[in-house]
Amino acid sequence: MKPFKTVSASEVKQLISDIKPLILDCRDLKDYRAGHIDNAMHVHEQLRDSLIKKADKAQDMSIYCYFGHASEHLAEMFCDFGFKQVYSLAGGYASWKEHINSTGDL
Secondary structure (H helix, E strand, O other), X not given: OOOOEEEOXXXXXXXXXXXXXXXXXXXXXXXXXXXXXXXXXXXXXHHHHHHHHHOOOOOOEEEEOOOOOHXXXXXXXXXXXXXXXXXXXXXXXXXXHHHHHHXXXX
């Protein structure tokens, strides 16, 4: 069993609305700069290490990548370091964009 929860784009949208999780984008910087989920932070090694050392482990965290694979590895790593509520966006940013395009939500 995974220590994190895999969620759909619509579920992430609801999480953002309801609990305002920490949102982490683990794609490369070029793609992050080209577009990302509002309030998402680009995860680089220093930020990752800082979060592991200093962040509130009870804070909800939603992680995404391109298509949902790399974010699962990062989500599992954060869980291994004691984070309690970690979510990985199924289908990654591609599913987020598809959801936004199909619903008109922002």
